[in-house]
Amino acid sequence: MDLTYSTDDEAFRAEVRAFLEDSLSGEWGELRGLGGPGKDHEAVEERLAWNRHLAAHGWTCVGWPTEHGGRGLTLWQQVIFHEEYARSNAPARVNHLGEELLGPTLIAFGTPEQQQRFLPKIVAVEELWAQGYSEPGAGSDLANVQTKARLDGDQWVVDGQKVWTSNAHFSQWIFVIARTEPGSQRHHGLSFLLMPLDQEGIEVRPIEQLTGGSEFNEVFLSGARTDADLVVGDPGQGWKVAMALLGFERGVSVVGQVVGFARELAGVVEVARGNGAIDDPVLRDRLASLKVELEVMRLQALRGLSSDDAGAASVFKLVWAGWHKRLGEVAMDVLGAEGLTARGAPYDLDEWQRLFLFSRADTIYGGSDEIQRNILAERVLGLPREARG
Structure with missing residues (x-):
């Protein structure tokens, strides 16, 4: 394994470092070190504004292909970006679940319509996402998902409960693993659905943590709805999509x-x-x-x-x-x-x-x-x- 960086890579490192040094020496400097695991409750609105500042200067979704709004960086340039971002002690990004998880999943499995609808707003940090995987009886054993969804005309109707849902209290959308084939078991019969959080059938309850914050939430789905075409991959093949997303994580x-x-x-x-x-x-x-x-x-x-x-x-x-x-x-x-x-x-x-x-x-x-x-x-x-x- 060759761990050396090329001349172009080092020039790119200098570009990233200069941008962060310049940005974090001004109005954003007070946000250094804020947010992250156990601290996601810190300065949410200010960090959201910082994320949009990154977007305005082309520093979100840097590894995405250019045709989807990214920079199309090489693997090692992506490594450099994340190294320099961490070294600068820049604030934790609010858009992580959309940028690092859902976006690459939609690029790999989404329809052109889904990509056109959601990817630009992730790049611009205009819509935030939560992850609807874990349930009270399906944490590490994700294949035990019990949340159910059924087609009703041109919409999915979803009933169930998700837990440990990071940042659901300030996100606009959630990607949900639900059982769409009655009688199916384990990883069979699951589907990967995209759902708006701001609707009557969804209740979000923050969970207070030992650290004092409440970045995790319970999410109750009672007749919650989403459009029939907002299933990523084929219905019943959600396990494949869900596992691919964890690989991107x-x-x-x-x-x-x-x-x-x-x-x-x-x-x-x-x-x-x-x-x-x-x-x-x-x-x-x-x-x-x-x-x-x-x-x-x-x-x-x-x-x-x-x-x-x-x-x-x-x-x-x-x-x-x-x-x-x-x-x-x-x-x-x-x-x-x-x-x-x-x-x-x-x-x-x-x-x-x-x-x-x-x-x-x-x-x-x-x-x-x-x-x-x-x-x-x-x-x-x-x-x-x-x-x-």
């Missing part, structure tokens, strides 16, 4: 995620130096181990992007989730007794407390560790499938 943006992890680790080391915790040989060794593991993780992420290894995504998810969870634990040990109390009433957490609490979920969401190990065992190693009742 683990794309080039994960490289930026690793850069963000590096910043967090550097922050914990700085705290340890400031309060003397760095003098503890056990803590110092744990911090050094995290540094080494992070570099290996970065190389693993790049290797996964440049190969067709069927298990690369699952291996990387296992690695980064466990690493980030351990970083949160080390951060609390570095803080010591100070980490046990909030900064102020009623529940004002600092960034390290929030890191510790939210990273407890890293090994669960996006496919739990247990699910990732099953995927590797069954699909990569060829071991017998786990017995299912």
Whole structure:
């Protein structure tokens, strides 16, 4: 694997860096570091305006083909963009689910009419999307989806419940996995539907998290409707589309995620130096181990992007989730007794407390560790499938 960048790539890096430095030194500078996992409630309107600033200058959907409004960047140029975006500590983008997940899925599976209707508004950040996958009985086991949809004339009528629906409380649309073939089981008979959220048949209830925010939601669908032609792929073939979307989720943006992890680790080391915790040989060794593991993780992420290894995504998810969870634990040990109390009433957490609490979920969401190990065992190693009742 060749990890060197060409002269053109380095020129592109300079272009990205200059744009971010210029933009974040002005009115947007106060947004640095805001948003992201456990913090998506921060400055939503301001970050939305920032996203539209990016759009106006051609910095959204950079990996999309030019015919769909993107820049058509090469793989390594996309890596560079996400690295530089993370290094600049730019605010987390509000448009992630549309730009990184739904958009590429529509490009791969959508009809020309669906592409023309939705892609331009994702590029311009005029419509935001939520993901209607998980249910109370179908989290990591997504094939157990019970939400049902039936055709009524020229519309789908949908009944069911979704949970852990990120940002549904301020999105306009949701993509939903629903069972459209009565009597079907597991991954058979599912369809991938596009639905407007602002309608009488949908209720969104925010879920308060340990970190104090409410970026996740319950979504109740009671006779909710969407047009019959807003099914992506063929009816009953939604599992294929849903799995392809999850593949896009683990794309080039994960490289930026690793850069963000590096910043967090550097922050914990700085705290340890400031309060003397760095003098503890056990803590110092744990911090050094995290540094080494992070570099290996970065190389693993790049290797996964440049190969067709069927298990690369699952291996990387296992690695980064466990690493980030351990970083949160080390951060609390570095803080010591100070980490046990909030900064102020009623529940004002600092960034390290929030890191510790939210990273407890890293090994669960996006496919739990247990699910990732099953995927590797069954699909990569060829071991017998786990017995299912």
